[in-house]
Amino acid sequence: MTSLLTQPRPIRLKGRSFLALALTPEHPFEDWLAQLDHLASRSTNFFRRRPLVLDVTGLEIDRSQLRELLDKLGERNVRIMGIEGARPSLLGPDMPPPMADGRPASDIEAPAEDERVEAKTPEKAAPPSPPPPKTSPSMLVTEPVRSGQALFFPEGDVTVVGSVASGAEIIAGGSVHIYGTLRGRVMAGTMGNGSARIFCSKLEAELVAIDGYYKTAEDLERDLRGKAVQFWLEGDTFKVGSLA
């Protein structure tokens, strides 16, 4: 214990970036929650172990309503790690902290406690975050995506030469191309890209989503099952079309 006190070392704060999903509640909240329940019942574990942010930008909500909403989400085991777009007056100390738009983070060193230690620690300026690349990066997967595997690629498009199993999941910032059977879940355009599309050569999906708009297996037209299809957004409408 004493040695800890006499030899102060800077605590290292390491940058971590996660792809968080943002929930954007809408009025009336009852309906919105009902929709959320619907989604959760269609795809179990949808919200488990995934960073979630509540985006209340532009939403008419007061502190007690927000607290109630957080409670309702808590009852559903939906744990919110931060709140985006909230006026400071809206947030109480018992609520998740405010957050701003996520950026790639580099390692950060906490300030040392005194000069002596600071002098001993070779100071390395945190590298500036790289400028956004001009080309759009893509990820190529040449094997089946198995049940229980989750692929996160917020940077761009994902191409899978193989199938995506029931219980597997792909989350991409851009479009998703699947040359085998899609049995699991695919979320494209998750960083707010409404022009992203989903393509698969055989549709058996549990869930497909583009830029937050989603369809579950139940919502999908029966005659599209087993077909080669694509999904895209036209404004707020989720479109499906045969590729054949």
Place this chain on the structure above:
Amino acid sequence: MGKVIVVTSGKGGVGKTTSSAALGAALARNGEKVVVVDFDVGLRNLDLIMGAERRVVYDLINVIQGEAKLAQALIRDKRLETLYLLPASQTRDKDNLTAEGVETVIAALKQSFDWVICDSPAGIERGATLAMRHADVAIVVTNPEVSSVRDSDRIIGLLDSKTLMAEQGERMEKHLLLTRYDPARAERGDMLKVDDVLEILSIPLLGIVPESMDVLRASNVGSPVTLSDERSAPAIAYFDAARRLRGELLPVTIPGEKRGFFGKLFGRKAA
């Protein structure tokens, strides 16, 4: 150096222990030295299936904890002198199954046996991941129904990521063993079709073992089905699977159907 095979499934009760014993005995019948290792700490079964339960003195955990030598824990089969069993502990906590301990034991077994068959517990927890960790080859035991297939798919994902081979950037050889296949139910359409299972899992087929009373009968007399009744349908399926494991190319027949299905399915590329 022997080959290490893990017999795994994710889902419980699909026939891993039955298959480990039957394949072990089938391989040993050729004079090759085989050891079957029970990884199901706390729920050991293999000793019963192999009729050795009254001869267990030391077990895998004793060896790992340094309480017994490997040679003291190995039980030689009464019928086949090249077949051995390394039992699991029924009483000890499964936390005693340490990664280093397992590594040492497997390395030692590889030195003196041609085949080391690891009978995995169900699930995807520690016992299952340790059983697969040092394998060279995996046999994924699956029943023709959706939950078993999905769990197998999950296990294949782990075989490709959580094993030593995967961590060294190598590809583990994986085989599908479809068990408890019931021709009558297949006829009625109550079961997944063989083609569908193969399409979903996309790994090569090692064999199809029919649902059969012979399996129960064999386990009741404490004998692998390949020893108690070698002309029975499940025994023949296991003997053929053992030959394919050795690298022979044999057509797979679907029980209850005449057509063989050599070119079509066995030739399918491994994923």
